[in-house]
Amino acid sequence: MNQQDKGPIQTERAQKKALRSAIYELANGCADTSFDEWDKVLFDKVLSHPRVLRAQHVLSYWSMPREAGTQALNEELSLTKSVYLPVIEPQGLVVKRFTGHGNMVVGPKYGIKEPVGPVFNDLHLIDLVLVPGVAFSTEGLRLGHGKGYYDRLLPTLTHAYTLGLCYHFQVVGYVPTGPFDFTLHEIIAA
DSSP: HHHHHHHHHHHHHHHHHHHHHHHHHHHHHHOOOHHHHHHHHHHHHHHHHHHHOOEEEEEEOOTTTTTTOOOHHHHHTTSEEEEEEEEEEEEEEEEEEEOOGGGEEEEETTTEEEEEEEEEEOOOGOOEEEEEEEOTTTTTTTTTTSSSSSHGGGGGGGGGGEEEEOOOBBBOSOOOTTTTTTOOSSEEEE
């Protein structure tokens, strides 16, 4: 790689880092009660969304603090749908079935709760994915935490409709992207 090729990549990385910092700062300035209120709004928006109503196999996520909350949503969805959650393994994300809060353990990375049980390999059955992120554009561009887990997993889910979940301050006019960043079908914000 010559020196000229490094410029755009370094600029993209710097822009992503700056945007992450700005969003983290906004999140840290919000009261905990605001997140609770926004999660209730998201809960209702997601459950009434036509794609969610039709879906049978939903890949969701177990939210981290200051991330669009999915704990109650996962419980509710699992009453009528098969719900799956990602689990971080050394080779990347694998998917396991969510069978209730009681069947979760704290994963070794990031302290995120993960379902126990066998890996779900029939990824072609997943018809809807609820996607977390740090920032989103209205066009479906997504900025994650920088590890690329979802950018590697989402292209393998060829039959799935992708919905990014976020808070209003995470929707921005511009999300810097590279050639491997995955574009979502739609964003739902509260």
